[in-house]
Amino acid sequence: xxxxxxxxxxxxxxxxxxxxxxxxxxxxxxxxxxxxxxxxxxxxxxxxxxxxxxxxxxxxxxxxxxxxxxxxxxxxxxxxxxxxxxxxxxxxxxxxxxxxxxxxxxxxxxxxxxxxxxxxxxxxxxxxxxxxxxxxxxxxxxxxxxxxxxxxxxxxxxxxxxxxxxxxxxxxxxxxxxxxxxxxxxxxxxxxxxxxxxxxxxxxxxxxxxxxxxxxxxxxxxxxxxxxxxxxxxxxxxxxxxxxxxxxxxxxxxxxxxxxxxxxxxxxxxxxxxxxxxxxxxxxxxxxxxxxxxxxxxxxxxxxxxxxxxxx
Amino acid sequence: xxxxxxxxxxxxxxxxxxxxxxxxxxxxxxxxxxxxxxxxxxxxxxxxxxxxxxxxxxxxxxxxxxxxxxxxxxxxxxxxxxxxxxxxxxxxxxxxxxxxxxxxxxxxxxxxxxxxxxxxxxxxxxxxxxxxxxxxxxxxxxxxxxxxxxxxxxxxxxxxxxxxxxxxxxxxxxxxxxxxxxxxxxxxxxxxxxxxxxxxxxxxxxxxxxxxxxxxxxxxxxxxxxxxxxxxxxxxxxxxxxxxxxxxxxxxxxxxxxxxxxxxxxxxxxxxxxxx
Numbered sequence: 001x002x003x004x005x006x007x008x009x010x011x012x013x014x015x016x017x018x019x020x021x022x023x024x025x026x027x028x029x030x031x032x033x034x035x036x037x038x039x040x041x042x043x044x045x046x047x048x049x050x051x052x053x054x055x056x057x058x059x060x061x062x063x064x065x066x067x068x069x070x071x072x073x074x075x076x077x078x079x080x081x082x083x084x085x086x087x088x089x090x091x092x093x094x095x096x097x098x099x100x101x102x103x104x105x106x107x108x109x110x111x112x113x114x115x116x117x118x119x120x121x122x123x124x125x126x127x128x129x130x131x132x133x134x135x136x137x138x139x140x141x142x143x144x145x146x147x148x149x150x151x152x153x154x155x156x157x158x159x160x161x162x163x164x165x166x167x168x169x170x171x172x173x174x175x176x177x178x179x180x181x182x183x184x185x186x187x188x189x190x191x192x193x194x195x196x197x198x199x200x201x202x203x204x205x206x207x208x209x210x211x212x213x214x215x216x217x218x219x220x221x222x223x224x225x226x227x228x229x230x231x232x233x234x235x236x237x238x239x240x241x242x243x244x245x246x247x248x249x250x251x252x253x254x255x256x257x258x259x260x261x262x263x264x265x266x267x268x269x270x271x272x273x274x275x276x277x278x279x280x281x282x283x284x285x286x287x288x289x290x291x292x293x294x295x296x297x298x299x300x301x302x303x304x305x306x307x308x309x310x311x312x
Numbered sequence: 313x314x315x316x317x318x319x320x321x322x323x324x325x326x327x328x329x330x331x332x333x334x335x336x337x338x339x340x341x342x343x344x345x346x347x348x349x350x351x352x353x354x355x356x357x358x359x360x361x362x363x364x365x366x367x368x369x370x371x372x373x374x375x376x377x378x379x380x381x382x383x384x385x386x387x388x389x390x391x392x393x394x395x396x397x398x399x400x401x402x403x404x405x406x407x408x409x410x411x412x413x414x415x416x417x418x419x420x421x422x423x424x425x426x427x428x429x430x431x432x433x434x435x436x437x438x439x440x441x442x443x444x445x446x447x448x449x450x451x452x453x454x455x456x457x458x459x460x461x462x463x464x465x466x467x468x469x470x471x472x473x474x475x476x477x478x479x480x481x482x483x484x485x486x487x488x489x490x491x492x493x494x495x496x497x498x499x500x501x502x503x504x505x506x507x508x509x510x511x512x513x514x515x516x517x518x519x520x521x522x523x524x525x526x527x528x529x530x531x532x533x534x535x536x537x538x539x540x541x542x543x544x545x546x547x548x549x550x551x552x553x554x555x556x557x558x559x560x561x562x563x564x565x566x567x568x569x570x571x572x573x574x575x576x577x578x579x580x581x582x583x584x585x586x587x588x
Contacts, residue, residue, distance in 0.1 A: 023448070047444065047479070055437045055471035062441020065376075065419075065427050068448070070441075085431060086468070090438055094419045094428040 001164040005103040007139035008160055009034025011146045012071060016042045022150060023068045025060050027053050032162075033073040033103045057083040057100070061090035064097040069150055075109070076102035076159055080121035092130045092155045099149045100125075105135070105159040106246035107274065107291055108196065108284040117279030123251020125157040126224045132177070133224040134158045135195040135245075135253075138168045141221055144175020152177065159195065161246075163284050166199050168219070178222045180230035186216030189240035189302050189309070192231060194220050194253045197244035197272070197293065204298035215302060226256050228264075235267040240305040244272040244298055268308040270301040317360075322527050324394070325355040326583060329556045331390040331403065333579040336570040339406040342415070345553040345566040347387040349491040349524070350458060353549060356530040357456055358391040366396035369423040375453050376426050376442050380435020381460035381489060382416035383568070388425070389413055397424040433466025435459060436486060440476050443484040443544075454538065458487045462494030464505040470515070476544040477516030485537040486517075486546040489524060491553035493564040512546045524549030557582050 016022050016038050023045045030036040030048060039046035049056035053074055060070035072079065079102035080087070091098045107117045125133050134149075134156065136142040142160060149156040168183065183198065184205045191201035198219040205215035218234055220227060235241060241261065243254035254271030261267045274291055288294055328351050336342045358364070362375040379388045386406065393400045398412070405411035412421035416430025427438045439457035446453050463469065476484055488508055496502050505511075509519045518540045522529040530549070537545035553567070554560025557579040560571075571579055 023445075045448065049475060050471075050478075052468075052471035052475070054434075054468040055440075055475055058434045058437025058468065058472065059441040059444065059475065061427060062438035062443070063445045064441070065438065066442045066445025066449070068445045086434060086437075089428060089431040090434050096427075 001166055002139040003162065003164050004136055004139060004142040004160040005034045005162065007142040008101060008103070008146055009037035011143045012038040013041050015147065015150050016045065019069065019150065021067060021069050022071065023047065023063055024071045024073070025049055025056050027051055027056050027074040027078065029074050035071070035073045053078045053083040054086045057086040058090045060098045061094070061096045069097055069099070071099045071101055073101050073103065075116060076105040076118035076121045077116060080118060080125055080157070084124055088128050092128045095130050095154050097153050099156045099158065101146065101158045101160065103160040104162045106161060106195070107279040107287045108161055108163050108246065109279070110162070110284040110287060111281050113281035114278040119248045119274045119279060120251070121159060122223060122245070122247045122253065123255070126251065126256065130155055131224065132156045132222065134222050136160065136221050137195060137198040137219055138165055140167060140169040140171050140173040141175055144173055145221060148175055148177045161196060165196055168199060168202070175221070178225050178227060180218050180220045180227035182216065182230065183219050184215065184217040186214040187238055188214045189242065189306055190216040190218055190234035190238045191242050191244060191298060191302070192218045192220060192234065192253070192257055193244040194223060195246050197246055200293060200295050201244055201298055203295035204302065207295060207299050208302055213302070213306065220253060223253050223256055226260065228260055231257055231260055232265055235261055235265045240268045240309040242270045242272060242298060242301045242305055244293065246293060247273055249273040249275055268305045270305045272298060272301050318528050318531070321355055321360055324359055325352045325527065328355055328390045328394060330580065330583050330585055331394070332386045333557065333571055333576060335386050335390060335403045335406050337576040338404045339408070340570050341407050342386055342570050343383040343568050344560055344570060345493065345563065346381060346384045346460060346489065346491065348555045348557065348560060349551040349553045350381070350384045350387045350489045352525045352527060353458060353487050353489065353530055354387045354391050356527060356534060358395055360531055361534045362456065363453070366424065369397060373451070373453060376439070376455045378427055378435045378439045378455070378457040379417050379429055380457050381432065381463050382429030385415065385417050388417060392422070392424040398422070432460070432463045433468040436469055436472035436476070439484055439486070440472055440479070440481060443481040444479060446483060453483070455484045456487065457484070458489060461488055461490040461492060461505055461508065462499050462502070464488070464508065465503045473512060473515045473517065480542050481544045482541050484544045485534065486544065488546060488548050489551050490549055491551045493553045493562070493567065495564065495567045497564050509548045512548070516543055518543050518545040519548060520545060521548050524551035525555055
């Protein structure tokens with residue numbers, strides 16, 4: 001068990017050793033986002049911008065214009081939300097080589113409540129041209145995604161989480177940008193999931209297996225650009241899809257899959273996610289239940305699409 | 313500096329004013345008033361102060377310029393064309409489909425444009441980032457950023473002003489084109505930002521007040537800015553919106569309006585030349 005933000009802090013510090021052009025900016029949350037690990041190692045390349053996210057993003061764009069590779073971190077709601085237009089204008093429009101890597105995405109932020117729980121960030125980042133959007137599932141994949149972002153020129157949004165999550169990938173996992181990963185073979189239906197929901201889907205697939213239902217699990221880390229092939233294959237081969245994300249069902253992975261399928265291969269689909277609501281205070285595990293993101297909820301969603309599939 | 317050099321720069325600025333009104337007349341779209349108020353400072357930067365190479369726009373040793381008040385793009389475009397970054401004929405394609413000269417500066421297409429601006433309030437942040445990056449590289453290149461006075465209403469400018477002083481960016485010089493007008497009228501009445509100098513001083517900046525149309529004063533202030541150590545400098549320049557063409561001067565109504573045929577001819581007369 002390890003939080004993706006912890007993997008981020010370690011990876012940044014390692015990359016900082018290999019590449020002196022990597023610089024890091026934070027908005028007074030370096031202890032929480034784990035950019036503090038980099039800051040302690042490379043204080044001259046770390047810029048605490050104070051509680052001023054708009055300026056932080058613009059400053060990062062300027063650093064990129066001067067040939068640096070800036071990583072920008074704060075909580076997801078303040079990065080994507082507060083600084084959305086700065087990300088659009090100063091980063092994405094000029095294709096600046098800026099990596100926006102917020103932590104504390106989604107409702108598992110927990111006790112801080114709805115003000116701090118970003119359930120819209122994937123949608124609003126995905127809507128910006130030139131932006132690559134990634135939501136890793138675990139520590140190993142985070143390491144791969146951060147390393148890939150440093151190596152690829154252009155704007156990235158990589159959403160990380162607060163809490164410890166189980167390992168899904170081996171430590172030496174080879175992250176491939178823009179490619180989904182099939183984590184469980186299956187023929188009756190497919191879970192297409194991102195971030196922490198992939199671990200839930202793996203459990204749900206096992207529960208379905210006990211009922212004699214063969215569920216495929218496809219993990220999508222790169223939500224944009226979307227791996228269309230792996231999704232269309234799942235639709236063609238299993239004929240029933242459940243998407244799941246720790247995010248609003250408006251505009252996130254579920255929407256991206258729905259858009260793709262509606263145009264290319266209409267398929268029975270159920271989106272699991274937050275249904276047009278704000279978050280609320282509570283323990284992370286309580287909120288997972290409250291918002292219907294448990295393996296049992298995924299099993300129920302699978303049964304719903306399977307029933308539709310059987311009824312044609 | 314000798315009088316002759318000042319006169320040459322003044323002459324250059326007058327020619328660039330002509331170029332601005334011709335360019336805007338051709339496009340029939342764009343921002344006349346704020347381009348004319350800024351052009352003396354833009355001229356001083358491109359043809360006197362800044363180290364740059366139009367043959368090699370990405371030369372590492374160049375000084376950087378950010379037009380934070382991106383709607384004054386015509387002022388930057390005519391200066392870049394005059395310097396030789398791209399053919400002057402390109403100016404006649406301003407704001408047209410397929411042209412690299414977008415309505416607001418776009419670094420992806422126009423040689424010599426460093427970043428994308430146009431959404432107000434973001435240029436100083438980007439200039440700060442450049443200044444930090446150049447300092448990390450031990451470069452002696454400097455960063456210049458031109459803001460409008462109305463633009464100072466954007467909160468991000470003050471986040472950036474705080475950061476520039478905090479990081480002691482003495483390789484950064486901001487210029488405020490204080491023409492006292494914005495789209496809806498007088499800056500003072502829309503949302504007062506004055507006194508500008510006091511605000512920057514309180515934020516920890518070195519402040520120099522000048523007449524933004526006095527070439528000698530601009531040149532001297534830029535030299536003082538370069539000499540100032542330990543803090544960023546801002547030139548708070550009092551200017552006249554539409555400067556050089558009486559019909560456009562002091563008028564908010566020419567903020568985002570291009571000259572028609574009659575206005576072009578009148579402008580050319582005022583600027584001492586006739587349409588050919």
